[in-house]
Amino acid sequence: MAKKKTIYHLTKGLRDRVDAFVMRFSLLPDQALFDPYIMQWVRDLEQNWERIRDEALCMAASDIPSLGEISPDHGRIAADRRWRSFFLEGYGYRRQENRARVPTTAALIDRIPNLCTASFSVLEPGCHIPRHRGMTKGMLTYHLALQVPADRENCWIQFEEGDRLHVCPWTAGRSILFDDTYNHEVWNNTTDTRYVLLIQVRRPCRWPARLLMDVFFQGVRYSRFVQDIRKNLDRRGT
Known part of the structure; x- marks a missing residue:
């Protein structure tokens, strides 16, 4: 039986062209990691991180759906149901x-x-998210660490940037801002659960890249990728 292709594979040629155009007009360089404080809203989140944490921790990890259950397009990277x-x-x-x-x-x-997505991302003990890259350079991804394992050095995200490997453990109340089109991989090799607030926002760009992103994200909004997630969430009531 032929393997079902995900939106990542079906749109690869289009995404490569969109990414090249976006980077011509990007206000930020092409790099894996950024100073999170280039985004003015980051300090607001950090100043309120304990209140955000308390709301997130009102929900047990087991009450939050596995990403692989609600998003078929995440395929192999969400095969570990502890994410x-x-x-x-x-x-x-x-x-x-x-x-x-x-x-x-x-x-x-x-x-x-310019918010694209917002969620609480939870990694249960032993969870591993394999090496992968994101959908488009038109977005940047942000993590606000809410609950971090006591053994924080054994819970980390790493990024490949050319010959460099960036290894970033999370620190409670602190932020990471990155371009997820760089290959990255995640581990929680501890006995504790990690919670982060995960935000994706549009990359700051000049016109006409902003116009192209309007069209691109409108297409994503009505894609099977997003509509499948909506239907599965509606079915679960979460």
Whole structure:
């Protein structure tokens, strides 16, 4: 039986052309990691990180769906069902029932301009997310660490940037901002669970790249990738 292709494979040629165009007009360099404080909203989140954490930890990891259960397009990278995601917003769709459970977090993410997605990302003990890369350079990904294992050196994300390997353990209350089109991999080799607030925002660009991103993300919004997630979340009620 032929392997079902995901949106990542089906749109590869288009994405490569979009990425090249976006980077011609990007206001940021092409690199894996950024100073998170280039985004003005980061300090607001960090100043409220304990309130965000308390809302996230009101939910046991086992009550949050596995990403692989709700997003078929994440395929092999979400095969480990110990990677869980509690969605708050994605590509213009708001999970109102989830936002109502975390009102402080919802109010804070509403202040973030050019928001693409927002969720709590949970890694249970022993979870490993294999090496992969994201969909487009039109987005940057942000992590605010909420709960970090006591053995934090054994819970980390690493990025490949040419010949360099960046290894980044999380620190509670601190931020990481990165371009997820660089190959990266994640481990939680501890006996504790890790929680982060995961945000994706549009990359700052000049016109006409902003116009192209409007069209691209509108296509993503109505793609099977997003619609399958919505249907699966509706079916679960989360």
